[in-house]
Amino acid sequence: MSADTVVTGLGVVAPTGLGHEEHWANTLRGASAIGPVTRFDAARYPSGLAGEVPGFAPEEHLPSRLLPQTDHMTRMALVASDWALADAAVDPAALPEYGMGVVTAASAGGFEFGHRELQNLWGRGPAHVSAYQSFAWFYAVNTGQVSIRHGLRGPAGALVTEQAGGLDALGQARRDLRRGRPMVLAGAVDGSPCPWGWVAQLSTGRMSGETDPAAAYRPFDTGADGYVPGEGGALLVLEDEESARARGATRWYGRIVGYAATFDPPPGSGRPPNLLRAARAALDDAGLGPEGIDVVFADAAGTREEDAAEADALRTLFGPHGVPVTAPKTMTGRLSAGGSALDVATALLALREGVIPPTVNVGRPLPGHTLDLVTAPRRAPLAAALVLARGRGGFNSAVVLTGPH
Structure with missing residues (x-):
């Protein structure tokens, strides 16, 4: 196998768009997606702005059986995985049994799911806590659910290094390719716009308290006073270049060379x-x-x-x-x-x-x-x-x- 890692598929679910082309068009326009939090009432908190993914309706993309057992974050990750594989023209069912692995990163896990079930526990009693709470909150849940959905039985991993995690997942995937794995689905979809996740963000002491979306997150600016959190991310199909050519791939977005x-x-x-x-x-x-x-x-x-x-x-x-x-x-x-x-x-x-x-x-x-x-x-x-x-x-x-x- 070659030492080159090529990216053959992109799956993007972001505040700036559903799918990589919509994301790219809005990014080039400079269309900011930061605005007041809508997923919960943030009026009592010192920070109330976020980058939320607009127009994401999981029931339009996923089977109904998956909805009760998944957090909002995981639903976005599952859709991103669908789009990345389709973009790479990869049919997981046609791969060797252990031919493709999954590596994701997350910092919060399914905090919204966990927050809701904790409310059920204290407000209604343990009989009202979902059995899916045992894993839906976990930071590794995206790797597990993506691998199950697509039948990916190759090496799997989950990393927790906060903002650096998306790059670390790609680095781990690249190592897997160099060890002989022909293909890995890797990246990160993260974020937790819910009261529990919000408290975790506020604990950093670095969130912006601005109420104007245009003034809240200004890195390298004289008025910089913190960051605004958001949700979403990207999953990528990474392949060994020789393996990609052997399966008939004719184009890729680029290479991870370092x-x-x-x-x-x-x-x-x-x-x-x-x-x-x-x-x-x-x-x-x-x-x-x-x-x-x-x-x-x-x-x-x-x-x-x-x-x-x-x-x-x-x-x-x-x-x-x-x-x-x-x-x-x-x-x-x-x-x-x-x-x-x-x-x-x-x-x-x-x-x-x-x-x-x-x-x-x-x-x-x-x-x-x-x-x-x-x-x-x-x-x-x-x-x-x-x-x-x-x-x-x-x-x-x-x-x-x-x-x-």
């Missing part, structure tokens, strides 16, 4: 964060120098301290204004593990089209960051992209992508 992950030192240690090390290691893995990268999809935490740390890493690696930097997640909010997986899908579409999507709502970028921040769609020759992600607790991940040619 991946690395690092962990930050303990708080108070006086040692710097390790995002820069992750980026350098991913470039080394790809066999590229900084000059080989045409665009960076930033983690874009949205807080002054974290934005400054990322800007410093990019300045050290590429030089001041050394590479175009974008953060299209300003249109969706931070989707936990789903956010970085969606960034990879968006970056692959950018490589395909030769257009860098914009960072929205950042009207006053901090000049001290010395970033070439892309705030309007920009046409450019794009051969390689670097995607960065950081997860709460000190996780750093980086992926290098190249285009389809």
